[in-house]
Amino acid sequence: VTYCVGILLNEGVVxxxxxxxxxxxxxxxxxxxxxxxxxxxxxxxxxxxxxxxxLTQGVMSLLGEWLGTENPERDLWxxxxxxxxxxxxxxxxxxxxxxxxxxxxxxxxxxxxxxFILAGQVRGGQLRLFLIYDAGNFIEAMGDTIYxxxxxxxxxxPILDRIIQPSTSLNAAVKCALISxxxxxxxxxxxxxxxxxxxxxxxxxxxxxxxRLEGSxxxxxxxxxxxxSALHKAFEETVPDPGWxx
Amino acid sequence: VTYCVGILLNEGVVxxxxxxxxxxxxxxxxxxxxxxxxxxxxxxxxxxxxxxxxLTQGVMSLLGEWLGTENPERDLWxxxxxxxxxxxxxxxxxxxxxxxxxxxxxxxxxxxxxxFILAGQVRGGQLRLFLIYDAGNFIEAMGDTIYxxxxxxxxxxPILDRIIQPSTSLNAAVKCALISxxxxxxxxxxxxxxxxxxxxxxxxxxxxxxxRLEGSxxxxxxxxxxxxSALHKAFEETVPDPGWxx
Numbered sequence: 015v016t017y018c019v020g021i022l023l024n025e026g027v028v029x030x031x032x033x034x035x036x037x038x039x040x041x042x043x044x045x046x047x048x049x050x051x052x053x054x055x056x057x058x059x060x061x062x063x064x065x066x067x068x069l070t071q072g073v074m075s076l077l078g079e080w081l082g083t084e085n086p087e088r089d090l091w092x093x094x095x096x097x098x099x100x101x102x103x104x105x106x107x108x109x110x111x112x113x114x115x116x117x118x119x120x121x122x123x124x125x126x127x128x129x130f131i132l133a134g135q136v137r138g139g140q141l142r143l144f145l146i147y148d149a150g151n152f153i154e155a156m157g158d159t160i161y162x163x164x165x166x167x168x169x170x171x172p173i174l175d176r177i178i179q180p181s182t183s184l185n186a187a188v189k190c191a192l193i194s195x196x197x198x199x200x201x202x203x204x205x206x207x208x209x210x211x212x213x214x215x216x217x218x219x220x221x222x223x224x225x226r227l228e229g230s231x232x233x234x235x236x237x238x239x240x241x242x243s244a245l246h247k248a249f250e251e252t253v254p255d256p257g258w259x260x
Numbered sequence: 261v262t263y264c265v266g267i268l269l270n271e272g273v274v275x276x277x278x279x280x281x282x283x284x285x286x287x288x289x290x291x292x293x294x295x296x297x298x299x300x301x302x303x304x305x306x307x308x309x310x311x312x313x314x315l316t317q318g319v320m321s322l323l324g325e326w327l328g329t330e331n332p333e334r335d336l337w338x339x340x341x342x343x344x345x346x347x348x349x350x351x352x353x354x355x356x357x358x359x360x361x362x363x364x365x366x367x368x369x370x371x372x373x374x375x376f377i378l379a380g381q382v383r384g385g386q387l388r389l390f391l392i393y394d395a396g397n398f399i400e401a402m403g404d405t406i407y408x409x410x411x412x413x414x415x416x417x418p419i420l421d422r423i424i425q426p427s428t429s430l431n432a433a434v435k436c437a438l439i440s441x442x443x444x445x446x447x448x449x450x451x452x453x454x455x456x457x458x459x460x461x462x463x464x465x466x467x468x469x470x471x472r473l474e475g476s477x478x479x480x481x482x483x484x485x486x487x488x489s490a491l492h493k494a495f496e497e498t499v500p501d502p503g504w505x506x
Contacts, residue, residue, distance in 0.1 A: 026506075168414030172443040176491050184506040189499060197418040213506045223506050233502055244494035245422050252490035253435060256479055260272075260430040260459045260469050 015204040016047055016165030018062035019194060020131040021187050022143040022155045024180050026215040026222075027133045028187040030195060031062045032165075034206035048210040049074055051081075051090055055219050057136045059090055059099060060212055064164035065128030065148070069110050073128065076106040096142040100132055104150030111148075129164045133214065141216045169201040170194030184213050192227075192237050207234065261450040262293055262411030264308035265440060266377040267433050268389040268401045270426050272461040272468075273379045274433040276441060277308045278411075280452035294456040295320055297327075297336055301465050303382045305336055305345060306458055310410035311374030311394070315356050319374065322352040342388040346378055350396030357394075375410045379460065387462045415447040416440030430459050438473075438483050453480070 018031040031047040045067060052058040061077075063070035080088040086098065088106075093099045107128065118126035130146040143155040145162040155162060161178055163171065170193075177190045188211065198205050207229035214222035227234045264277040277293040291313060298304040307323075309316035326334040332344065334352075339345045353374065364372035376392040389401040391408040401408060407424055409417065423436045434457065444451050453475035460468035473480045 168447070169418055171447050172415055172418070173491070173495075175446060176488060177495055185501045185504065186495075188502050188504070188506075190495065192502075193495070193499065200421060201414070201417050213504075215506065223504060225504075237499060240499045241494070242422060244498035245419070247498070248487070248490035248494050249419075249423055249432075249436065249439070252493070253439065253483060253486045255431045256434050256438075258431065258434070258459075258469060258471075260434075260461065 015202060016064040017163070017167070017170065017195065017198045017205045018047060018064055018131055018165055019161060019163045019170070019174070019191050020062060020133050020143050020155075021161040021174075021178055021182075021191060022133070022141070023160070023182055023184065023187055024216070025184050026213060026218070027060075027141060027143060028184060028191055029060050029062060029131070029133055029212045029214075030191045031210050032195065032199070032205045033208050033210065034204060035067055036204050037067075042204075044208070046210060048212060050212065050221070050224070051077075052221055053091065054221060055137070057091070057134065058214060058219060058222070059132065059134035060214065061103065062131040062164065063128060064130070066124070066126050068114070069107075069126060069128045070130075072110040072114070073103065073106040073130070076109060077102065080106075093136065095136055095139055096132075096134055096144070099134060099136070100144040100146060100152045100154075103130055103132055103146050104152060107146070107148065108150040131162050131164055135214075135217070135219065137219060141214070166198055166202050166205050170198040173197060184215070188213060189237070192234065193241050196238055196241055207231075209234065261448060262310040263409070263413070263416065263441060263444045263451045264293060264310055264377055264411055265407060265409045265416070265420070265437050266308060266379050266389050266401075267407040267420075267424055267437060268379070268387070269406070269428055269430065269433055270462070271430050272459060272464070273306075273387060273389060274430060274437055275306050275308060275377070275379055275458045275460075276437045277456050278441065278445070278451045279454050279456065280450060281313055282450050283313075288450075290454070292456060294458060296458065296467070296470070297323075298467055299337065300467060301383070303337070303380065304460060304465060304468070305378065305380035306460065307349065308377040308410065309374060310376070312370070312372050314360070315353075315372060315374045316376075318356040318360070319349065319352040319376070322355060323348065326352075339382065341382055341385055342378075342380055342390070345380060345382070346390040346392060346398045346400075349376055349378055349392050350398060353392070353394065354396040377408050377410055381460075381463070381465065383465060387460070412444055412448050412451050416444040419443060430461070434459060435483070438480065439487050442480075442484055442487055453477075455480070
């Protein structure tokens with residue numbers, strides 16, 4: 015399983031992904047699920063992937079092959095907007111399904127599907143965040159919905175729902191994303207470190223700040239310990255017991 | 261969707277269930293998902309249900325019809341142990357599938373399945389907690405696994421994982437169960453109040469303490485408010501920001 019999250023804030027965007035991949039419980043490996051394509055000053059894209067690994071790798075390969083073709087519907091160096099960029103990712107998913115889908119639909123034991131989070135900015139345009147579905151269609155973060163998750167999304171959702179607002183700072187959003195990962199990794203062993211993290215400041219048109227946090231990373235460990243005891247403390251002290259005679 | 265949880269502690273057992281049922285997003289109703297069968301001083305059973313309503317109601321009706329038949333494999337007044345009681349519930353599920361299953365398997369749009377949490381104690385035996393699957397087989401809480409959830413289980417799992425231990429008091433477990441419900445109801449509108457709650461003290465062989473909490477219940481509301489601000493406070497104060505230059 016995978017867990018990825020993308021959060022769109024006033025200050026910029028925070029993206030995080032785990033790196034555990036498994037084909038069966040006894041074939042566990044580490045693959046990067048965060049992919050960055052950027053031309054400083056020009057355009058910046060980050061793509062997070064979840065789902066069947068041959069499908070997501072195929073999508074990344076196609077997008078790579080399309081670079082430099084100057085096709086404004088497929089070449090991420092040539093697209094004129096983030097909307098066109100999201101469509102290009104959608105086209106890559108659809109092409110993968112056309113080529114491989116027929117062979118895999120017959121196999122009940124393989125889930126040949128994927129989903130993607132795309133964040134980015136093209137010079138002259140806005141910073142935008144998209145959730146791209148397996149069918150190649152997509153939705154965009156706006157209004158009250160400013161974050162997307164893919165993969166194992168439920169365990170880590172409550173903390174995002176309670177904390178994240180458009181005005182949340184980038185540092186606070188990073189902390190919140192990592193707490194969300196902590197809850198997810200605690201409940202599902204098939205989501206695991208290292209965690210790739212990327213922070214892109216709105217309108218900076220720069221590569222942004224990226225870091226890979228290993229399981230032994232001191233900040234990740236301090237989150238794990240501090241959040242656990244903070245929850246215990248909150249549980250003990252802040253919320254009253256029902257005080258019923260049981 | 262449904263959310264139910266059963267927690268087995270040194271002191272006794274805590275059970276909680278929501279009451280929202282929906283057949284499509286525009287057919288929402290309230291049904292009790294907690295069912296209690298007891299003979300003070302003799303035996304005590306509580307059954308929580310999740311899944312297809314015609315199936316779970318059928319199971320309850322069958323168990324009701326079997327009462328008083330003195331069949332030690334089906335009559336909950338006659339079973340000699342909690343193991344036999346769990347088997348009786350399993351038999352009821354299997355009978356429902358035999359009668360109705362064939363007609364419903366053909367319909368892709370209907371999920372004709374169910375799961376159950378059974379807690380109880382028969383005089384002379386231990387207090388035990390079971391999770392009964394749709395196929396009628398079951399597992400029992402023991403060792404490190406002392407709680408079961410059915411229905412929409414993921415949102416409310418992290419807090420249970422962090423707090424619940426065998427030595428947790430009944431009052432603290434009630435509080436933890438209600439926080440788990442609060443997180444679930446916040447993230448999934450198809451889980452909703454009233455919440456039925458039951459606390460049975462080990463070896464008491466008495467009906468236990470039961471209460472139905474409406475959405476407007478002051479304690480439920482105080483949990484909602486206190487837990488939300490406790491999380492915010494924990495987030496702000498206890499866990500450090502990464503402090504990266506972003």
